[in-house]
Amino acid sequence: MNDDFEKNYIDVIKGLRTLKSIKTSDNFRKRFTTLIIPNLPTSNTFRPLYFLPFRLAFIIIILILVSGTGLVMAADKSHPGNLLYPVKKAVEKLQLTITNNPSGKTTLHMNNADKRVDELEDSIKQSGNREVENITSDYESQVKDAVRESHKVDNNKEDVKSMIDQKLEDQSHKLEDIKKVAPTESHVSIEKAIETSKTGQEEINQLQQKKPEEKSDNPNTNNLSTQNPLENPIHQD
Amino acid sequence: MFSWLKNKLQNGASDQLLIQKIQHEDKEAFGLLYLRYIDSIYRYIYFRMGQDKPVAEDLSEIVFLKAWKSIYQLKKDNLNFRSWLYTIAHNTCVDHFRQSRNQVKLEENTVHTDLDFEKKLINEENISDLQHALMRLTDEQKQVITMKYIEEMSNEEISKILNKSEDAIRAIQHRGLKKLRILIKK
Numbered sequence: 001m002n003d004d005f006e007k008n009y010i011d012v013i014k015g016l017r018t019l020k021s022i023k024t025s026d027n028f029r030k031r032f033t034t035l036i037i038p039n040l041p042t043s044n045t046f047r048p049l050y051f052l053p054f055r056l057a058f059i060i061i062i063l064i065l066v067s068g069t070g071l072v073m074a075a076d077k078s079h080p081g082n083l084l085y086p087v088k089k090a091v092e093k094l095q096l097t098i099t100n101n102p103s104g105k106t107t108l109h110m111n112n113a114d115k116r117v118d119e120l121e122d123s124i125k126q127s128g129n130r131e132v133e134n135i136t137s138d139y140e141s142q143v144k145d146a147v148r149e150s151h152k153v154d155n156n157k158e159d160v161k162s163m164i165d166q167k168l169e170d171q172s173h174k175l176e177d178i179k180k181v182a183p184t185e186s187h188v189s190i191e192k193a194i195e196t197s198k199t200g201q202e203e204i205n206q207l208q209q210k211k212p213e214e215k216s217d218n219p220n221t222n223n224l225s226t227q228n229p230l231e232n233p234i235h236q237d
Numbered sequence: 238m239f240s241w242l243k244n245k246l247q248n249g250a251s252d253q254l255l256i257q258k259i260q261h262e263d264k265e266a267f268g269l270l271y272l273r274y275i276d277s278i279y280r281y282i283y284f285r286m287g288q289d290k291p292v293a294e295d296l297s298e299i300v301f302l303k304a305w306k307s308i309y310q311l312k313k314d315n316l317n318f319r320s321w322l323y324t325i326a327h328n329t330c331v332d333h334f335r336q337s338r339n340q341v342k343l344e345e346n347t348v349h350t351d352l353d354f355e356k357k358l359i360n361e362e363n364i365s366d367l368q369h370a371l372m373r374l375t376d377e378q379k380q381v382i383t384m385k386y387i388e389e390m391s392n393e394e395i396s397k398i399l400n401k402s403e404d405a406i407r408a409i410q411h412r413g414l415k416k417l418r419i420l421i422k423k
Contacts, residue, residue: 005410005411005414006410006414008414009415009417009418012367012414012417012418012421013386013414015365015367015421016367016386016387016417017386017387017389019280019367019368019371019387020280020387020388022276022279022280022283023276023279024275024276024279024294028294029272029275032271032275032298032301033268033271036298037264037267037268037271038264040264040267040302040305041306042262
């Protein structure tokens, strides 16, 4: 679009158009096209991970990892009835699913039983009778599963059985203490849990009394028994 | 035969096609775009830098190196390479002015500094009265007059590059032409 004022300056404008003849020299252009262009850095050298899609994907992955880890850690401290408690249960289930060896599974079940006792204690302190039945019922199934899995554990692995025995002993005492402060209506459930614990102990004691295979025949026995299953519950038998 | 045909086709290729190739690291395509725009960018910088040839050449090279480095940022659906290149050239000149504080100032009070350039060029041949007059314009007037009447760009394009309204661009043009007329008559 021409502006009206331009009509008054046509001579100046014509003169300006002639300045288009000012150009770079051939040598200058040649130098750039033959020397500089072939040596230009390729894009990969100046935009490695900063290219937008990669950067976005990288940020999303980091967010998922960070939030996922944080979620699991937060869920581990949750109690029945909390929003994150299902996550805690799902993680426990996942750990049991990916653990193949019986001693590892036994240890995980006993750790879960420990957690239920702690949850029971907290639950009674905070809300009296609520969730007691669910927690004790879960405790019982964890103990039963631990004892059942312990039957599959190598007879030479006495430390696993000793660990169950010790844990059940501790849990019984703790449950007795909890019962003392718990409301009367939850006594039945807690007593049932204590009974399960004692039954489990008896069963484990019977297993321990069975004569283990002769250790002298197997030179590796001592090495295996020194392994602490609590430290690495996913190790192979 | 085939290379001749290839060159013929590439020379006629649109900026958009060449940019797509450059975004896939095609240096030959970048060379073609360079040859297409180097003179235009050079003239813009040359007049803005007080018609100092070595400085204009150096800065023109910098503009194209910057363009190569950031061409992947150009969006495929909004490719106006010339405007984008001029924006780089504008920013490069601003950076240069900042770096050499003692040389040229950007606003109306630059006249006396431009006179230094004029003195330097006065003895050179082939410098027209119009070129001398151009040096006496303000930096803003030089830019707009160069883009509008030498490079024949639209007011819309100039307003986008300089980030000013079209009315402001028109006013600068008017003042610039008026001043040129007076200076030439002198």
